[in-house]
Amino acid sequence: MLMGRTKPPIYGLLAEFDTPARLVAAAERARKEGYRCMDAYAPYPVEGLAEALKFHHTRVPLITLIGGIVGGLAGYFMQYWIAAINYPLNIGGRPLHSWPAFIPVTFELTILGAALSAVLGMLGLNGLPMPYHPVFHVPRFALASRDRFFLCVEATDPKFDRQTTQRFLESLDSRGVFEVPH
Amino acid sequence: MIEPAAYMPGPEMNRLQWRALWIGVAVLGVCILGAFRSPAQFFHSYLLAFLFWTGMALGCLAIAMLHHLTGGSWGMVIRRLLESGSRTLPLMALLFVPLFFGRHWIYSWTRPMNLPRQQLEYLDVRFFLTRAVLYFVVWLALAHWLGKWSHEQDRTGDRRLLRKMQWLSGPGLVLYGLTGTFAAVDWMMSLEPRWYSSIFGLLIIGGQVLSAMAFVIVVLVLLTAYQPLGRVLQPRHMHNLGKLLLAFVMVWAYLSFSQLLIMWSGNLPEEIPWYLHRLEGGWRWVGVLLILFHFALPFFLLLSRDLKRTGPKLALLAMLVVVMRMVDLFWLTAPEFSPGRFHIHWMDIAAPVGMGGVWLAVFAWHLKTRPLLPVGDPYLAVVLEGEHE
Numbered sequence: 334m335l336m337g338r339t340k341p342p343i344y345g346l347l348a349e350f351d352t353p354a355r356l357v358a359a360a361e362r363a364r365k366e367g368y369r370c371m372d373a374y375a376p377y378p379v380e381g382l383a384e385a386l387k388f389h390h391t392r393v394p395l396i397t398l399i400g401g402i403v404g405g406l407a408g409y410f411m412q413y414w415i416a417a418i419n420y421p422l423n424i425g426g427r428p429l430h431s432w433p434a435f436i437p438v439t440f441e442l443t444i445l446g447a448a449l450s451a452v453l454g455m456l457g458l459n460g461l462p463m464p465y466h467p468v469f470h471v472p473r474f475a476l477a478s479r480d481r482f483f484l485c486v487e488a489t490d491p492k493f494d495r496q497t498t499q500r501f502l503e504s505l506d507s508r509g510v511f512e513v514p515h
Numbered sequence: 516m517i518e519p520a521a522y523m524p525g526p527e528m529n530r531l532q533w534r535a536l537w538i539g540v541a542v543l544g545v546c547i548l549g550a551f552r553s554p555a556q557f558f559h560s561y562l563l564a565f566l567f568w569t570g571m572a573l574g575c576l577a578i579a580m581l582h583h584l585t586g587g588s589w590g591m592v593i594r595r596l597l598e599s600g601s602r603t604l605p606l607m608a609l610l611f612v613p614l615f616f617g618r619h620w621i622y623s624w625t626r627p628m629n630l631p632r633q634q635l636e637y638l639d640v641r642f643f644l645t646r647a648v649l650y651f652v653v654w655l656a657l658a659h660w661l662g663k664w665s666h667e668q669d670r671t672g673d674r675r676l677l678r679k680m681q682w683l684s685g686p687g688l689v690l691y692g693l694t695g696t697f698a699a700v701d702w703m704m705s706l707e708p709r710w711y712s713s714i715f716g717l718l719i720i721g722g723q724v725l726s727a728m729a730f731v732i733v734v735l736v737l738l739t740a741y742q743p744l745g746r747v748l749q750p751r752h753m754h755n756l757g758k759l760l761l762a763f764v765m766v767w768a769y770l771s772f773s774q775l776l777i778m779w780s781g782n783l784p785e786e787i788p789w790y791l792h793r794l795e796g797g798w799r800w801v802g803v804l805l806i807l808f809h810f811a812l813p814f815f816l817l818l819s820r821d822l823k824r825t826g827p828k829l830a831l832l833a834m835l836v837v838v839m840r841m842v843d844l845f846w847l848t849a850p851e852f853s854p855g856r857f858h859i860h861w862m863d864i865a866a867p868v869g870m871g872g873v874w875l876a877v878f879a880w881h882l883k884t885r886p887l888l889p890v891g892d893p894y895l896a897v898v899l900e901g902e903h904e
Contacts, residue, residue, distance in 0.1 A: 398818070425782065433779050436772060 341488035344467035344515050345370075346498055347474065348484045348507040353379040356482035359505040360385035363486065366501060370490035374468070374483040396454035397447050404446015408439040471511045485513065519669055522743045522886035532879035539872020546866050553860075558617035559852050560866035565614055566702060566844050567726070567867050568874045569607045570719070574727025575600025576658055577691050577720070580684035583661070588898040589755035592748060594889050596731040598665055599881035601658040606877050608651040610870065615644060624708045638705055646701055650694045657687045668891035677893065695720040706851040710789040712778070718770040722840060725763040729836035732756050736830035744887055747899060750824040757823025760833060764817065767843075768810040792850045797857025801846045809839040841867060 350356045353375060360373055360382065373382055416422070417429040424431075456462075468474050468485055477483050484507075486498055502510045550557035579597040582590030590597075619625050624638040636642070660683055668676040696716025704715050735756070738744045778786045793802060813836055822828050845863060852858070889895060 394820070433772075433776050436776065 340515075341493070343488050343495070344470075344513040345485050345487035345490075345493070346495075346502055347468060347471050347511045347513050348486075348502040348505060349473060349476075349509050349511070350482040350484065350505075350507055353382070353482055355506050356484060357381050357385045359484050359502075359507065362505060363484065363501070367492045368486050368490050368498075370487040370493070372485050372487070374474070374477040374485070376478050376480065376482075379482070391458060393451060393454050393458060397451040400450025400454070401443045401447030403450075405439050405443035407446070408442030409435055411442075412438055467513050467515055470514050473509070473511065481508075519886045519890045522888045522890055524738075524883050524887050525741050527741055528879050528883035532876050532883065535872045535879060536876035537872075539869050539874070539876060542865050542869030542872060544869075546862050546869055549862050549865075554617070555620040555852075556860050556862055557866075558614070558620040559849065560860060560862035561614060561617065561870075562621055562702070563841075563844055563848055563863060564867040564870040565607070565610055566848070567841055568603075568610075568870050570723035570840075570844075571726050571730055571874070572600055572603045572607055572658075573654065573691065573695060573720075574723035574725070575731070576604070576654065576661075577688065577695075577724050578727055578731075579661060580657070580687045580691070583680045583684035584688070586894065587755070588894075589752060589759065591889060591892065591895060591898045592744075592752050593731045593735055593756070594665070594892075595882060595885060595887050596734050597727070598658075598662050598885075599878050600727060600731070601654075602662050602881045603874055603877045604651070604654050604658050606874065608655065611647060611651070615647070618643075622705060624705060628708065630708055634708065638708060643701060646697060650698050653690050653694050657683065657690070661687075665889060666885065668889060669886060670891065672891040672893070674893060676891075692716075692720065695723070703847060706848060707789055707792075709785060712774055712786070712789075714770055714774045714777070718767075718774060721763065721766045721770050722843060725760075725767050726837060726840040728756070728760050728763050729833040729840070732760060732833040733830045733837065736826040736833075738887070739826055747888065748826070750826075752898075753826050753829055754820070754824045757817060757829050760829075760836070761814070761817035761823075764810065764813045764836065768814070771805075792854035793846060795855040798846070798850050798855070801842065801857070805839065805843055805846060808835060809843055813839075 348359065350359060356373060356375065357379060360371065363371060364385065364387065371386060373379075373386060375382065412435040413430060416431070416435075421429050427434075468483070473481070474483065484502070486493060486502065492498075499510055546557060546560070575597040578590070579594060579601060582594065582597070614621070618640070622638075624630070624635075625640065628635075630638070661680055664676045664680050667673065668680075696719075699716040699719035703719065704711065732753075735744070735748070736753075739748050775790070778790060792798070813832055816822055816832055822832070845859075849858070849863065888898070
């Protein structure tokens with residue numbers, strides 16, 4: 334990923350904020366400044382944060398759609414195979430392939446397939462559960478699950494510079510800027 | 516408090532009102548000429564138009580009440596459209612009168628029929644009229660009070676009005692569920708008195724809410740070409756409305772299919788002919804049209820996030836849904852007048868268009884008298900400013 338460059342000496346810089354609005358404003362400012370390798374941490378979903386980080390088009394919807402289609406097709410053909418091929422039964426003189434009767438199970442399995450692939454796809458893409466992450470080295474980061482909001486600019490960012498970035502983050506109305514070791 | 520004058524609609528609303536009125540009156544006039552040639556056909560088409568536009572007004576009322584209970588900026592941007600829609604109900608009460616006088620051409624039970632005694636007692640002309648009056652009293656009262664309090668809120672910004680509207684909306688939705696169900700039984704299901712379906716009322720109610728949702732999306736997107744809505748509306752508002760449209764499309768499909776599945780499984784001689792009348796002699800293709808364009812196409816397109824956030828695309832799709840709502844009502848009613856043989860008359864299109872013109876004129880007339888956003892609502896600031904407060 335670093336393509337021949339040496340691994341940066343630190344993971345990045347972490348800025349702490351009091352309110353979600355300040356975090357969103359800081360993320361917007363940092364993007365305008367040209368930073369791209371950033372992540373934000375908050376105790377609850379903050380509206381507008383994903384937009385500020387331009388973190389939009391994940392592949393989770395596509396995985397969910399595929400999971401739903403696979404679930405639906407599997408549900409339908411499972412019933413078709415049972416009712417028409419494997420164990421044909423005459424039920425009230427209806428055709429063996431009675432599609433209206435297959436719809437409820439097809440519907441349920443579509444949802445099951447979509448829901449499972451949404452959860453598993455989300456976990457697969459975001460790498461959770463994550464027992465170790467460099468930001469854990471900053472003791473105050475524990476507050477990210479309580480009442481503080483954090484923005485981390487990672488050292489892999491082409492624009493990252495230990496001193497300039499630190500000064501930039503300090504200028505953003507933050508409560509403090511911390512170095513994140515690896 | 517926000518300055519109301521800044522949110523008043525422009526002169527385009529006046530133009531819409533008069534154009535819609537003249538077109539509506541002209542088309543209805545042609546239909547009345549047609550009524551002299553074939554009165555039965557006129558009333559069949561008139562019933563379709565009446566059901567469609569009453570459903571539109573009721574759907575607006577229902578979504579407005581839903582929004583009073585749930586809150587959310589999605590409803591704030593369409594509240595004035597919903598209120599204007601529900602305030603067309605006096606017009607619909609007026610338009611019920613010709614329907615009542617044309618009942619002999621519409622409802623077979625107005626003639627002597629071999630039906631169980633209890634059913635004959637229910638399908639009694641006086642009782643039928645009493646019920647219709649009762650439905651309209653309930654609907655007009657709900658639309659009147661919600662509209663009145665909302666207007667007061669514009670002027671005073673009084674927080675107690677918010678509570679009042681919430682208090683009315685809960686019982687109001689229950690009343691709408693009951694009256695909507697009985698109205699669907701009286702005006703639609705009784706076209707075939709021997710047939711009954713307990714899900715039918717809910718199916719019609721779901722359709723009404725869907726019609727209204729699609730309609731307000733179309734109007735809202737058209738209004739974004741003008742101020743003040745042009746500067747207020749953001750993609751996230753359209754996104755939320757698109758999600759609700761998707762939900763209501765699915766509710767309609769779910770209820771329609773549930774009815775079919777239950778009747779198909781039961782395979783009873785009282786129930787099945789209703790579907791046979793709608794599947795034979797060309798009617799089947801109307802049903803296929805419904806599956807494709809009332810469900811499949813809107814469903815798959817509305818899965819797309821980008822489509823939901825792009826006003827014009829969403830409005831185009833919503834327009835299709837409005838048209839398909841009409842096709843659905845046509846498929847539910849018209850086969851009773853021509854079972855097993857597809858039949859469409861020019862008045863089946865002209866009557867809904869004509870009545871729609873008049874309806875739209877009343878809608879625009881209500882819309883232009885008030886600011887396009889509920890300026891007195893304490894939560895409006897969230898809509899105007901945006902995200903993270």
